[in-house]
């Protein structure tokens with residue numbers, strides 16, 4: 107089974123909008139899912155500038171799915187949904 111990839115945007119906009127809290131995913135995810143999920147912090151995903159007017163930062167990508175206004179709960183729910191497939 108392919109690993110689910112989780113990319114937490116740590117670019118400035120997302121960071122200011124709360125991705126600092128999401129950094130705890132970098133510890134929670136491996137503890138919860140082991141090697142089924144790969145989590146990393148990435149520089150600006152380029153979404154904040156496209157979507158600026160209606161900014162929904164912070165953004166997290168779970169595989170190809172973009173999670174807007176991401177929270178730890180939303181990201182964990184998205185991972186669970188991917189793994190349940």
Ligand code: FES
Pocket residue numbers: 115116117118119120121149150151152153154155163164165
């Ligand atoms: S800072 Fe996160 S998408 Fe740009």
